[in-house]
Amino acid sequence: METVGLGFFFEDLPVGRKFKTIGRTVTEADITNFINCTGMVEVLFTNIEFLESESDIKGRVAPGSLVYSFAEGLLVQATMQHTGYAFLGMELKIEGPVFAGDTVHVECEVVEARLSQSRPGRGLVRTRNRIVKQDGTVAITYTPLRMIKCRDAKAEH
Numbered sequence: 001m002e003t004v005g006l007g008f009f010f011e012d013l014p015v016g017r018k019f020k021t022i023g024r025t026v027t028e029a030d031i032t033n034f035i036n037c038t039g040m041v042e043v044l045f046t047n048i049e050f051l052e053s054e055s056d057i058k059g060r061v062a063p064g065s066l067v068y069s070f071a072e073g074l075l076v077q078a079t080m081q082h083t084g085y086a087f088l089g090m091e092l093k094i095e096g097p098v099f100a101g102d103t104v105h106v107e108c109e110v111v112e113a114r115l116s117q118s119r120p121g122r123g124l125v126r127t128r129n130r131i132v133k134q135d136g137t138v139a140i141t142y143t144p145l146r147m148i149k150c151r152d153a154k155a156e157h
Helices: 028-038 048-053 064-080
Strands: 018-020 084-089 092-094 103-115 122-133 138-142 145-149
Antiparallel strands (some): 092 138, 103 122, 122 138, 122 145
């Protein structure tokens, strides 16, 4: 019987392939829970009075690390189940704020794909990921390098 919901294999990710995830709306509860969970109690995230009177950012802003985490969650669900082995590093740039009520999705383009020299049955894939808001503006751009299972790799137990 076929199993659905599995991730992409290395062979499914040639340089130039593009895809996007479904969307995810950032809620007030998401921001509050993330701040409380991480201890990120900066006034920018915890003090509405500060936001209204002193901050250059107006509105209930989400931490960039929350938005990045949501993007990774969207990608894991859609592309890495049973096939993603390791997150090896990345560069990340915050392009603009995300607020409570914004809906984000991730647009990916494969920019590098090569077989691993040290790990047979594995490939290394770098993507350019853009976290895009509902109005088309880019909130974050990042370029993760991941180790991905090759289709013909023997199952590990």
